[in-house]
Structure formats: structure tokens, C-alpha cells
Amino acid sequence: MVKAREILEEFMSGVGQLAKMDGPFIDKFMALDGAAGTGNGAIPDKTKELIALGIGINKQCKYCICVHTRGAYQAGATRAEIMAAAEVAIAMGGGPTVAYSAAVVAAAMDEFEHDFD
Numbered sequence: 001m002v003k004a005r006e007i008l009e010e011f012m013s014g015v016g017q018l019a020k021m022d023g024p025f026i027d028k029f030m031a032l033d034g035a036a037g038t039g040n041g042a043i044p045d046k047t048k049e050l051i052a053l054g055i056g057i058n059k060q061c062k063y064c065i066c067v068h069t070r071g072a073y074q075a076g077a078t079r080a081e082i083m084a085a086a087e088v089a090i091a092m093g094g095g096p097t098v099a100y101s102a103a104v105v106a107a108a109m110d111e112f113e114h115d116f117d
Contacts, residue, residue, distance in 0.1 A: 002107035004066045011063040046075040050085040057089035060100040069108035074116050
């Protein structure tokens, strides 16, 4: 069984370890991520999170799936919107994408759905 919160915590721990090894690099990456991410630009934050989720699914990145599923919920996405984004990514990625991501996407939706109620 996939444990989405553990995947999220593992990701955050890994980023913390990288920051200890090379803080300036992580600071620059986070600045780039922030510039492209939430709070600015012509695309709403929710849409950005759904796009990021779709890319994470297509790239078969369990960390991206968990981070951006939670981020999509935080930005106000519904379960149906998250599923629609996942479906587009799966359609573009084909069989390997659905085989890899189905369990992770479902677990992440279940785990984070009520974090921001």
C-alpha cells in the first residue's frame, strides 16, 4: 500500500539534506520554483499545481505526485479536478504512466483531501 504522507515527508527530508550540503543551490532552485509557482503570473495557483501534478504523473515521480496533489488541494482544487488532470497526464503518457501512477495518485488524493478543510 502506498503511504503518500510518508513519500511527502521523505521528499522534504531529502530537500533538507541537500540544503545542508549545498544551501545556495537549493536556495536558487527554490527561488526558481517560487517564481514559476504560486502567487504570481497569469495562471491561477490551482491551475499551476494541476499542471505540475500532470507533469509529475507523466514523469512517474512519486514525490512530485504527492507534493502537487497536496498543493492542488491547498490551492482549492477538488478531487474531480485532480482526477481530470491525472487523466490528461495518463492519456499523454500511455500504459506505463497509468501502471506506475495509479496507486500513488489514488493514495495521495485520499491522504491529502482534507488537509485544508
